[in-house]
């Protein structure tokens with residue numbers, strides 16, 4: 001162990017050790033702590049000077065990367081949730097300018113009123129990630145360490161594939177994922193798979209199921225018939241022939257069908273050992289979720305659109321679903337999602353994690369997953385995007401290696417951007433250009449009187 005004052009000081013301390021006893025070790029520990037501070041940075045004097053964006057497209061979704069610059073030689077990377085507008089982050093710039101980014105929780109509490117469910121939370125969460133990246137760089141530690149340390153060194157990932165109406169093709173695609181090393185799979189299992197087959201769905205005359213897309217499940221009037229349920233069960237049976245019965249296989253995107261159809265379909269799928277039934281109805285309906293969960297002996301899951309820990313706790317306390325599924329870029333960022341995991345663990349509920357962005361927010365999820373005991377598995381939507389891993393440098397490649405991501409050990413999130421690779425996939429001109437037009441955005445922000 002080196003000290004910044006060199007060998008002479010060590011010898012002096014060593015010779016003094018016998019006389020000073022425990023005091024010697026205390027001194028060495030202090031030296032070690034000081035040595036780990038980034039010497040480009042004096043954390044107490046660190047201040048935020050700018051917030052800039054670069055918007056990546058087709059990753060496979062649109063992903064606004066953000067960079068928070070400081071008055072010292074370090075910056076923080078973050079990411080607004082997939083499919084959300086960069087404006088959600090930019091509108092917060094005037095609220096964070098001049099703040100010390102190491103005060104992550106203080107800044108989060110200042111800006112969290114500007115987040116909302118689903119994509120509305122993208123700005124708050126993207127900034128929170130970048131603050132952790134900065135704090136880690138300032139003090140020379142990886143983010144997971146600041147959360148209390150690791151429960152695991154590698155993070156299990158799950159992946160789905162592009163959909164096919166032919167269950168054999170779908171089965172082959174999922175088998176290919178398994179052959180890549182994925183140890184947890186997911187498939188879309190929607191009523192669209194039934195095509196126009198007669199007698200599989202009842203619905204208001206003159207409507208098509210697509211019209212249900214903007215109407216919540218309970219209000220569409222779409223219900224599955226026995227024949228429809230049998231067809232969907234046959235579909236899963238065929239997929240199971242390809243991937244086997246043992247690998248966890250989750251199912252999502254059922255379509256907007258009523259609660260009783262969800263229950264009857266769930267019962268029809270029980271013997272295929274599905275890992276979870278995802279978002280069968282909207283997350284807001286705790287009682288209806290509980291009705292489905294109590295009736296069906298397959299784990300149920302929701303959560304990718306929920307902002308902040310409160311509603312996760314509500315669902316867990318009521319045992320309305322079996323597993324919760326925050327997306328860290330919506331749920332409130334790294335610390336809030338860590339709190340969500342810890343809170344729902346007290347009710348015996350595990351935490352899977354939704355994710356569909358670039359490697360920047362992937363690493364935010366990886367640090368949180370490493371430090372949260374009841375973590376189950378992390379989604380990845382970019383397995384078929386060949387350049388996805390090229391966007392960053394500084395970590396093990398391939399990022400997902402046989403279905404697992406190694407937790408980075410470098411300070412902060414542990415990645416730097418590969419500027420050339422990012423520039424090849426920009427949605428619009430501009431790569432982290434200055435944003436002075438957002439310096440003075442103002443309102444009376446107090447949420448109480």
Ligand SMILES: [Mg+2]
Pocket residue numbers: 252253278279304
């Ligand atoms: Mg989903």
